[in-house]
Each structure stands twice: as C-alpha cells, then as structure tokens.
Amino acid sequence: MSVIDDDELATYLPLPDAVAPAGPYLLTDVDTGSEFCGVPPEQALVTVRRRGRVPLTIAEGLALVALRPDMLRPNRCFSLLGSRARNQRVPAVWISARAPKLGWCWDRNPHTWLGAASAGARVPAG
Numbered sequence: 001m002s003v004i005d006d007d008e009l010a011t012y013l014p015l016p017d018a019v020a021p022a023g024p025y026l027l028t029d030v031d032t033g034s035e036f037c038g039v040p041p042e043q044a045l046v047t048v049r050r051r052g053r054v055p056l057t058i059a060e061g062l063a064l065v066a067l068r069p070d071m072l073r074p075n076r077c078f079s080l081l082g083s084r085a086r087n088q089r090v091p092a093v094w095i096s097a098r099a100p101k102l103g104w105c106w107d108r109n110p111h112t113w114l115g116a117a118s119a120g121a122r123v124p125a126g
Contacts, residue, residue, distance in 0.1 A: 002101065002102040002103070003101060003102070003103040003104075004091065004102060004103060004104060008085065009058075011085040011086065012058055012083040012084060012085045012091055013083065013084070013085070014057045014082055014083055015055065015081075015082055015083070015084055017049070017054065017055075018054060018055050018056075018057050018081075018082030018083070020057070020059075020060075020122055021122055021123075021124040022124075023124060023125070023126075024124070024125040024126065025122050025123055025124050025125055026122075026123045026125055027056070027060060027064075027119040027120075027121075027122060027123075028119060028120040028121045028123055029053075029119055029120030029121070030056075030064060030068075030071070030117070030118075030119045030120075031053075031117065031118055031119070032071050032072075032076065032077075032078040032115050032117050033048070033078055033079075033115035033116035033117050033118055034076050034115045035115070036079075036114075036115045036116040037076070037111070037112055037113060037114060037115050038110050038111070038112050039110055039116070040107065040108045040109060040110045041079045041081055041090040041105065041107045041108075041109075041114075041116060042090075042107040042108060044079070044081065044115075044116035045081045045116070048081065048116060048118045053118040053119065053120060054082065054118060054119050054120075054121065054122060055080070055081035055082035055116070055117070055118050056078075056080050056081070056082050056117040056118060056119060057080060057082035057083040058080050058082075058083040058091050058102070059083075060080070060082065060117075060119075061078070061080040061091070061093050061102075061117055062093070062102065064117070065093055065100050069100075072093060072094075072095060072100055073095075074095050075112075075113045076113065076115065077092065077093055077094035077095060077113055077114055077115070078092065078093060078114060078115040078116060078117040079091070079092040079105065079114055079115065079116045079117065080092060080093065080117060081116050081117070081118070088106055088107045088108065089104040089105070089106065089107070090104060090105055090106070090107045091103070091104050092104060092105050092114055094113070094114065
C-alpha cells in the first residue's frame with residue numbers, strides 16, 4: 001500500500017549519486033540505518049555520503065522489503081534517501097496495520113522510529 005499517489009510517485013527520481021547501474025546489479029552491505037532514528041533525513045544523508053555509502057532508492061527499498069521482509073520491523077522502519085522529488089518530501093517505508101506502507105516524511109523532521117537505508121555499493125551483476 002502507498003500513501004503516495006501515482007502522479008506524485010512518478011516525480012521521485014534517483015539522486016545523481018544514487019542512479020543504478022544499467023542492467024542487473026546487487027546491493028552490498030545493506031543497512032536499514034537504525035542508528036539514524038531521531039535524525040532528520042537531510043542530516044542522515046550527509047553522514048551516509050561522508051561514509052562512502054549509497055542511499056537506497058524507492059525501487060531498492062521496495063525490493064528489499066519484498067526479498068527480506070525481516071528487515072522492516074515495527075518501530076524500526078526506514079527512509080529511502082536515494083529518491084527525491086522537487087520538494088522536501090523523503091520517501092520511506094514503514095509498517096501500518098501490520099502491513100508495509102510506502103509514504104513520505106519531511107526532510108527536516110526527525111522520527112524516533114525511522115532510520116535511513118543505505119548500501120555499501122551497487123555492483124553490476126555478471
């Protein structure tokens with residue numbers, strides 16, 4: 001389920017440093033960023049980049065939840081900092097009514113239950 005309507009969802013694009021390789025690829029060292037709970041997403045993104053990590057996009061976050069549902073836990077959900085529209089909304093995945101939900105939060109609002117997902121690298125497969 002998504003609280004982002006289809007028209008708005010189409011406006012979320014990968015940040016320049018979060019563009020996926022052409023063709024299949026793997027994410028290495030995926031972390032849902034629980035350490036960033038309580039940190040505004042725009043500040044978390046600075047730290048993620050400074051560490052040389054890549055922020056996950058909406059597509060990557062949804063794939064992660066589909067492949068590894070255990071990584072999305074109540075009160076330990078995550079932002080998808082690698083996708084942005086031309087506004088201050090940051091997409092995020094959380095649990096509502098015992099089901100995953102795609103939504104957004106403001107980039108300057110900290111949430112005690114919302115981390116910032118990232119990966120060590122995007123590695124082309126093959």
